[in-house]
Amino acid sequence: MIDTYRMAVDRAAIFSETDANGTIIYVNDMFCTISGYNKDELMGRNHRVLNSGTHGPVFFEEMWRTISSGSTWKGDICNRAKDGSLYWVHSAIMPMVDPQSGRIERYISIRFDVSEKKELLRDLEWRADHDVLTGLLNRALLAQKAKETCAEQRSSGKSVVVGMIDLDSFKEVNDGYGHAVGDKLLVIVSARIKNALRPTDIVARTGGDEFVLVLKDLQDYSEIGSTVIRIMAAIHAPCIIQGIEFRVSACIGLTVYPKDNRSVDTLLRHADQAMYVAKQKGPMSYHIFDVIHDSKVKSGFKIINRVKEALRLGELSLFYQPKICLNDCSVVGFEALLRWHDPERGLVSPLDFLPQIENDKIICDIGEWAIEQAVAQISEWCATGRNWSISVNIAARHFQEKSFIERLALVLKNAGHVNPGLLDIEIVESVALDNIEYVNKCIVGCQGLGVTFSIDDFGTGYSSLNYLKQLPTQTLKIDQSFVWDMLVDAEDFSITSAIVGLAKAFNKVVVAEGVETQEHFFALRKMGCDLAQGYLMAKPMPAADVVRWEAEYVQSAQYRALRQAHGVAEMALA
Ligand code: C2E
Ligand code: MG
Ligand code: MG
Numbered sequence: 001m002i003d004t005y006r007m008a009v010d011r012a013a014i015f016s017e018t019d020a021n022g023t024i025i026y027v028n029d030m031f032c033t034i035s036g037y038n039k040d041e042l043m044g045r046n047h048r049v050l051n052s053g054t055h056g057p058v059f060f061e062e063m064w065r066t067i068s069s070g071s072t073w074k075g076d077i078c079n080r081a082k083d084g085s086l087y088w089v090h091s092a093i094m095p096m097v098d099p100q101s102g103r104i105e106r107y108i109s110i111r112f113d114v115s116e117k118k119e120l121l122r123d124l125e126w127r128a129d130h131d132v133l134t135g136l137l138n139r140a141l142l143a144q145k146a147k148e149t150c151a152e153q154r155s156s157g158k159s160v161v162v163g164m165i166d167l168d169s170f171k172e173v174n175d176g177y178g179h180a181v182g183d184k185l186l187v188i189v190s191a192r193i194k195n196a197l198r199p200t201d202i203v204a205r206t207g208g209d210e211f212v213l214v215l216k217d218l219q220d221y222s223e224i225g226s227t228v229i230r231i232m233a234a235i236h237a238p239c240i241i242q243g244i245e246f247r248v249s250a251c252i253g254l255t256v257y258p259k260d261n262r263s264v265d266t267l268l269r270h271a272d273q274a275m276y277v278a279k280q281k282g283p284m285s286y287h288i289f290d291v292i293h294d295s296k297v298k299s300g301f302k303i304i305n306r307v308k309e310a311l312r313l314g315e316l317s318l319f320y321q322p323k324i325c326l327n328d329c330s331v332v333g334f335e336a337l338l339r340w341h342d343p344e345r346g347l348v349s350p351l352d353f354l355p356q357i358e359n360d361k362i363i364c365d366i367g368e369w370a371i372e373q374a375v376a377q378i379s380e381w382c383a384t385g386r387n388w389s390i391s392v393n394i395a396a397r398h399f400q401e402k403s404f405i406e407r408l409a410l411v412l413k414n415a416g417h418v419n420p421g422l423l424d425i426e427i428v429e430s431v432a433l434d435n436i437e438y439v440n441k442c443i444v445g446c447q448g449l450g451v452t453f454s455i456d457d458f459g460t461g462y463s464s465l466n467y468l469k470q471l472p473t474q475t476l477k478i479d480q481s482f483v484w485d486m487l488v489d490a491e492d493f494s495i496t497s498a499i500v501g502l503a504k505a506f507n508k509v510v511v512a513e514g515v516e517t518q519e520h521f522f523a524l525r526k527m528g529c530d531l532a533q534g535y536l537m538a539k540p541m542p543a544a545d546v547v548r549w550e551a552e553y554v555q556s557a558q559y560r561a562l563r564q565a566h567g568v569a570e571m572a573l574a
Pocket of ligand 1: 321336338349350367370393395426457480514515516534535536540
């Protein structure tokens with residue numbers, strides 16, 4: 001090579017030459033620095049001396065096929081330095097052909113150190129599906145692993161146990177000793193749970209003090225019982241942090257697949273319900289979801305009558321989940337979400353009873369009750385200077401009642417001086433599309449009373465642009481299924497950003513639901529989405545907890561981090 005070129009390359013890159021068999025005939029100083037070998041140690045040896053074992057034979061076969069046929073090979077290679085450490089280089093390997101014989105006489109390679117980039121990428125990939133504090137899987141990876149485990153066990157005729165662990169009184173540790181101690185305790189408890197399991201079992205952290213187990217190859221209920229007791233005992237062993245002894249206990253709810261033959265989401269919900277029943281029994285209890293009882297309750301009229309009774313007996317309540325402004329992180333309002341405190345089944349999700357009753361008149365009674373509750377709550381918060389809005393979900397059957405507007409007007413009138421602009425009504429996209437002219441008239445009528453409207457689960461109902469133009473609602477809520485996967489699925493990312501764009505074009509506020517990680521938060525902020533709702537900020541909570549939650553939220557490290565938006569997450573999106 002011309003000397004001046006060689007000098008330039010020597011300064012800029014890791015450079016080496018081998019003969020046609022891969023024997024090193026030249027290395028520059030940068031090559032020696034990164035590999036830790038001196039020139040004498042390298043000259044005359046085969047390049048294989050740097051092989052790290054990271055790449056299989058197919059990788060090198062493909063490389064040799066390319067270069068020995070006269071073409072340049074480019075790619076990233078992981079090499080092993082003399083001290084055993086690994087480093088990544090982006091490499092271009094070029095064959096040098098003798099013009100006389102036409103044969104390849106040597107190979108020259110130019111490499112750049114990309115170890116830091118690789119490290120950062122690996123770290124980001126890891127963060128996407130792990131809980132950073134404890135190193136356990138997060139919800140996203142858990143769901144995927146649980147699905148795979150269920151499919152695999154089912155095909156071999158075996159069961160899978162899905163369990164939900166919730167620590168007892170963990171909030172008191174956080175409140176009494178601070179979050180730093182709480183975090184240390186979580187790390188210790190996570191390690192103990194992991195150690196109490198077999199290597200093939202799965203454990204994930206899905207919320208503050210909530211863990212999920214996916215256990216396989218358990219033969220019968222007595223084996224499930226002994227495993228659960230082993231986990232509880234491990235958690236309960238004393239642990240000393242900053243000189244203070246803690247004894248944590250936990251309750252565990254479980255369900256067994258395929259006896260409980262449902263999707264992973266439903267299995268998790270059933271485990272959660274069972275955990276709630278366990279909590280009612282007291283600390284250190286466990287409960288296994290009762291499939292037969294559950295299916296009995298769900299069948300036919302029985303459930304309608306039970307829900308009627310639940311409404312009458314005051315077993316229904318609304319939980320509130322905050323909506324946060326993506327720009328300044330302020331709390332702008334809450335979505336009211338229905339919960340049923342069934343004395344036998346525990347806390348029942350609306351998804352476990354609303355589908356069976358949504359065509360019965362009871363759904364209208366529940367909707368009206370929910371509006372009354374929400375309006376009273378708005379009034380209570382406003383009295384203390386908190387002008388938070390509340391969104392109430394209204395079912396199709398209820399919204400299409402002829403008397404809907406009239407009844408709404410009555411509730412607002414009975415409530416006295418409530419600002420109707422703080423009441424928002426959510427209807428799902430499919431309802432809005434069902435009978436667009438009538439729905440439009442209704443929406444406009446309600447807006448005449450001052451209330452606002454949101455289209456819920458947007459993106460699932462095939463809205464055409466024309467419909468969207470006609471719908472006079474103020475807000476679109478992006479369905480959470482798109483949000484969950486938007487960082488790993490390019491299509492969901494495109495759909496989410498397209499909905500944000502549409503909302504902007506039609507001058508509507510856009511809310512992303514199901515925001516579970518900071519990475520989602522930052523990506524949505526970057527897209528220009530207005531509001532976020534999701535487990536990252538808070539799960540739905542009883543009204544009594546809201547004021548305290550907000551006070552803690554604006555003091556929290558997470559709030560500061562979201563406001564400032566810095567670090568790895570932002571770099572990844574740049
Ligand atoms: P939705 O209106 O789309 O409500 C959002 C659901 O997503 C809620 O489930 C909420 O708890 C859950 N969620 C919020 N953030 C996250 C997150 O970050 N990750 C995950 N995995 N989930 C999140 P929920 O409370 O079980 O309600 C389910 C559905 O039941 C609601 O979906 C709504 O369609 C319906 N619903 C709830 N309350 C009422 C009600 O009072 N009346 C009517 N008619 N329907 C209701
Ligand atoms: Mg909703
Ligand atoms: Mg929704």
